[in-house]
Amino acid sequence: MQEFAPPLTFATLVTRLRAAGCVFAEDEAGLLLSTAADPAGLAAMLERRVAGLPLEHVLGWAEFCGLRIDVDPGVFVPRRRTEFLVRQAVALAPERAVVVDLCCGTGALGRALASSLPGVELHATDVEPAAVRCARRNVGGLGTVYEGDLFAPLPGVLRGRVDVLLANVPYVPTEDVGLLPAEARIHEPRVALDGGDDGLDVMRRVVAEAPRWLAPGGSLLVETSERQAARAEETVGSSGLVARVVVSDELYATVVVGTRPR
Incomplete structure (x- = not known):
């Protein structure tokens, strides 16, 4: 019988992110959860972040002056x-x-x-x-x-x-x-x-x-x-x-x- 991985919970995300050195793990976990379209997408986003990609490249956007700005891979992230x-x-x-x-x-x-x-x-x-x-x-x-x-x-x-x-x-x-x-x-x-x-x-x-x-x-x-x-x-x-x-x-x-x- 094929086994399926359990869905990623907020607590699991925080643990994985914290282990990867993300200082604001709780905030990042919330952003990943709110942005992912489905469990598979969430898992993929988590792996990219754990691998060291900037959070904004993982999410595909950054907040700047109250606006949601698209941020593509390889593009400078607005600070x-x-x-x-x-x-x-x-x-x-x-x-x-x-x-x-x-x-x-x-x-x-x-x-x-x-x-x-x-x-x-x-x-x-x-x-x-x-x-x-x-x-x-x-x-x-x-x-x-x-x-x-x-x-x-x-x-x-x-x-x-x-x-x-x-x-x-x-x-x-x-x-x-x-x-x-x-x-x-x-x-x-x-x-x-x-x-x-x-x-x-x-x-x-x-x-x-x-x-x-x-x-x-x-x-x-x-x-x-x-x-x-x-x-x-x-x-x-x-x-x-x-x-x-x-x-x-x-x-x-x-x-x-x-x-x-x-």
């Missing part, structure tokens, strides 16, 4: 701390803002901003084809997603018109990438993590071009780390933008804002 960058952008955006989201990944930042403000004209770019496919689903009819490097694929008519320029660029120094948790190091694209020798290489490229794309009074917002903040602020200021650093202790987030003078 909760980056919600702080979006809050700053919402506070700065004028009515019917023109918004550009560089290094958009899943498109979470642009979608969150466009969902918070009426009449936004949203454009987003990413160099990773998998990210572009994912972002196009998430952004939907709220904007347009282009495949290409930073500003390169954007329509030229946007030059001098951008009110809010979101740039969640990679900022991990190359030598520190190997120290990242395995979930990021193994399962997220290196291009979304590695910021060069000091972590600021991609940011410098963005800053060099940003003044030509920003409208008078428009702002660039870049996430960075606390230890990089002073150098990042100096770099943004050297481009002619008025730079300042804003910090959230709650989310352990640091954002550099550079505003083009009117």
